[in-house]
Amino acid sequence: MKLATLRTSGGRTTAALATGDDTYVALPASDVGAFLGLENWRALAESAEGEALTAPDFAALLPHAGKxxxxxxxxxxxxxxxxxxxxxxxxxxxxxxxxxxxxxxxxxxxxxxxxxxxxxxxxxxxxxxxxxxxxxxxxxxxxxxxxxxxxxxxxxxxxxxxxxxxxxxxxxxxxxxxxxxxxxxxxxxxxxxxxxxxxxxxxxxxxxxxxxxxxxxxxxxxxxxxxxxxxxxxxxxxxxxxxxxxxxxxxxxxxxxxxxxxxxxxxxxxxxxxxxxx
Amino acid sequence: MKLATLRTSGGRTTAALATGDDTYVALPASDVGAFLGLENWRALAESAEGEALTAPDFAALLPHAGKxxxxxxxxxxxxxxxxxxxxxxxxxxxxxxxxxxxxxxxxxxxxxxxxxxxxxxxxxxxxxxxxxxxxxxxxxxxxxxxxxxxxxxxxxxxxxxxxxxxxxxxxxxxxxxxxxxxxxxxxxxxxxxxxxxxxxxxxxxxxxxxxxxxxxxxxxxxxxxxxxxxxxxxxxxxxxxxxxxxxxxxxxxxxxxxxxxxxxxxxxxxxxxxxxxx
CATH class of the missing domain: 3.90.850.10 (Fumarylacetoacetase-like, C-terminal domain)
Structure with missing residues (x-):
């Protein structure tokens, strides 16, 4: 599985799962770091569904990495x-x-x-x-x-x-x-x-x-x-x-x-x- | 003014203002770093009042310092x-x-x-x-x-x-x-x-x-x-x-x-x- 942090509107970001070349679906966290902090992140990613996000605008993958x-x-x-x-x-x-x-x-x-x-x-x-x-x-x-x-x-x-x-x-x-x-x-x-x-x-x-x-x-x-x-x-x-x-x-x-x-x-x-x- | 981060009950901490030798009053933030993030921290500290905290148990002053x-x-x-x-x-x-x-x-x-x-x-x-x-x-x-x-x-x-x-x-x-x-x-x-x-x-x-x-x-x-x-x-x-x-x-x-x-x-x-x- 491939995860990204994408810029959305208004300066916000979302964690997202790649579902194809340049196609993503949003995950329930603001970035990949926050998403990995969820205990069941693998299961959440495997069952992710929703509107396809295309033309991805990549933010820093881990904008709030502690280390x-x-x-x-x-x-x-x-x-x-x-x-x-x-x-x-x-x-x-x-x-x-x-x-x-x-x-x-x-x-x-x-x-x-x-x-x-x-x-x-x-x-x-x-x-x-x-x-x-x-x-x-x-x-x-x-x-x-x-x-x-x-x-x-x-x-x-x-x-x-x-x-x-x-x-x-x-x-x-x-x-x-x-x-x-x-x-x-x-x-x-x-x-x-x-x-x-x-x-x-x-x-x-x-x-x-x-x-x-x-x-x-x-x-x-x-x-x-x-x-x-x-x-x-x-x-x-x-x-x-x-x-x-x-x-x-x-x-x-x-x-x-x-x-x-x-x-x-x-x-x-x-x-x-x-x-x-x- | 002297500020500290004090341990309270249940593993929590509070920012606090020294009001005397070993006497403090709680400030509205969990630690000194969070308190300094409040725009009006000086005014808040100057007007702080409340129960006197004695026998202070000092936590790290800035437990969540970004840098x-x-x-x-x-x-x-x-x-x-x-x-x-x-x-x-x-x-x-x-x-x-x-x-x-x-x-x-x-x-x-x-x-x-x-x-x-x-x-x-x-x-x-x-x-x-x-x-x-x-x-x-x-x-x-x-x-x-x-x-x-x-x-x-x-x-x-x-x-x-x-x-x-x-x-x-x-x-x-x-x-x-x-x-x-x-x-x-x-x-x-x-x-x-x-x-x-x-x-x-x-x-x-x-x-x-x-x-x-x-x-x-x-x-x-x-x-x-x-x-x-x-x-x-x-x-x-x-x-x-x-x-x-x-x-x-x-x-x-x-x-x-x-x-x-x-x-x-x-x-x-x-x-x-x-x-x-x-």
Whole structure:
């Protein structure tokens, strides 16, 4: 099953179930995160009926995710392009739901001149997890989606901690749908394109830490809840790793695609940098 | 004025106004964060009346804070003890509200053998801020409180990103009260004690980035809202900086104190480490 968060009228959104290509039916929650918080969400989705919603306008899949936890340095090829060694532990950092936006939304950037892409498989949590083992974590995966952990490299490299380059509001597209594991399979080809040129192309079979391992690891110190989102890292091919480095320009179109899940297409509006205040 | 979040019966909490030493009156919100979300919170607090609440049981001051953003390396003396240079930009990282707990709560740790202290002044946001200058940021400060950014150094040092050593649920005491700027003043002596021994003693006049500068800087990339919390960094004297390094033991009592604001007193329960799963 495929779930989405669709914009409706008056600035509202609804969770929705895909019933065909570009056809949806509304579900009884305002977004996929709220829907996954309903104990019987699977049964509700299986029995969903109503008016067909067409021409979907995708909101951020999880506009109110309590936690959006990202893993860096998780593909062997990307680790090598960044000049690092294979890690013993996952490198984790946090962002907030304000960073998220819809699958086809424009990304507006004010204040960075080094805007880079990171195509990623993202995992949606379906049930509460705390100090869980890997099998429990696998059972708690509600589904998979597509994300791009767009990164402001100038800000990211200002200090040792990446947060300020990663946590810009409305810069991380996510969606268009969450696909449940029974439909999605277990291996994913993750691709990124800039203005139609393939720049990233990796397979999740080369992940150092699998989705279930990441969820289990994170749950050792913090609870994960339905609707939380974990980004699993990006394969090789980011702009910063190119020689010379390459960054997104005003008007560029970034496509992020995972076979069997979906496709993000985001136009970038990059405004002149503003000076920092501190 | 001094505001607190107090536990009442049945697992509930209420925002409350201090009317005397250890005497409070309830305010019309479940916690200080929700109270600051009310447009007329200052007037509501000034006119609060009702039954006196005594023997306060402090919950985490902001149990549902949308953002808890921390600054590292912000006191000259702490920067030097960590072997670093004075920074041009604030080092920022994020945690979630699940990390917070009450001023006198026990801190339970399972899985770390290197539990360290970081006494900090924390700033509570009182109105929405986005791309604000320093004056606007100063106006948006609702008040100040006391926090201890308790850090699991073994996990913190596993990777380049500190998140996994900083974001353990229910390990960051915060409170007991938020004091508004008119009562709190502008300079604060931040002290930490382990079993009665003074281990940290710094003054916020030596901060590299002031509270208002931090709020302004953060607001350049993400919106801050009423009830969000910003931790301003810790002065010298953390256990990791000692020779030999010193960490909290089972049964230790950590006191964190800021003159004019308040005092946290937390007993640590440190259980045998569990092996990591990844």
């Amino acid at each position: 959006v936890i990202c893993c860096g340095l998780n593909y062997g090829d990307h680790i090598r392009e960044m000049g690092r060694e294979l890690p013993e532990y996952p490198t984790l950092f946090a962002k907030y739901a304000d960073t998220l936006l819809g699958a086809n939304d424009a990304v507006e950037i004010r204040g960075s001149g080094r805007v880079d892409w990171e195509a990623e498989l993202a995992v949606v949590v379906g049930s509460e997890l705390y100090q869980a083992d890997v099998d429990q974590a696998r059972e708690a995966i509600a589904g998979y989606t597509v994300a791009n952990d767009v990164s402001m490299r100038d800000w990211q490299s200002r200090t040792l901690q990446w947060f300020q380059g990663k946590a810009w509001d409305a810069t991380t597209p996510v969606g268009p749908v969450m696909v449940t594991p029974d439909e999605a399979g277990e291996e994913f080809q993750v691709r990124g394109y800039v203005n139609g040129e393939l720049v990233q192309d990796g397979n999740t079979r080369t992940l150092v830490f699998s989705p279930a391992q990441l969820l289990s690891y994170i749950s050792q110190f913090t609870v994960l809840r339905p609707g939380d989102l974990v980004l699993t890292g990006t394969p090789g091919g980011v702009g910063m790793g190119m020689n010379p480095p390459r960054f997104l320009q005003d008007g560029d179109i970034l496509v992020t695609e995972i076979g069997g899940i979906g496709r993000l297409e985001n136009t970038f509006r990059i405004h002149a940098p503003v000076p920092a205040t501190a | 808890v953003i921390c600054c590292g390396l912000n006191y000259g003396d702490h920067i030097r003890e960590m072997g670093r240079e004075l920074p041009e930009y604030p080092t920022l990282f994020a945690k979630y509200a699940d990390t917070l707990l009450g001023a006198n709560d026990a801190v339970e740790i399972r899985g770390s053998g290197r539990v360290d202290w970081e006494a900090e002044l924390a700033v509570v946001v009182g109105s929405e801020l986005y791309q604000a200058d320093v004056d606007q940021a100063r106006e948006a400060i609702a008040g100040y409180t006391v926090a201890n950014d308790v850090s699991m150094r073994d996990w913190q040092s596993r990777t380049l990103q500190w998140f996994q050593g900083k974001a353990w649920d229910a390990t960051t005491p915060v409170g007991p009260v938020m004091v508004t700027p008119d009562e709190a003043g502008e300079e604060f002596q931040v002290r930490g004690y382990v079993n009665g021994e003074l281990v940290q003693d710094g003054n916020t006049r030596t901060l590299v980035f002031s509270p208002a500068q931090l709020l302004s800087y953060i607001s350049q990339f993400t919106v801050l809202r009423p009830g969000d919390l910003v931790l301003t960094g810790t002065p010298g004297g953390v256990g990791m900086g000692m020779n030999p390094p010193r960490f909290l033991q089972d049964g230790d009592i950590l006191v964190t104190e800021i003159g004019g604001i308040g005092r946290l007193e937390n007993t640590f329960r440190i259980h045998a480490p569990v092996p990591a799963t990844a």
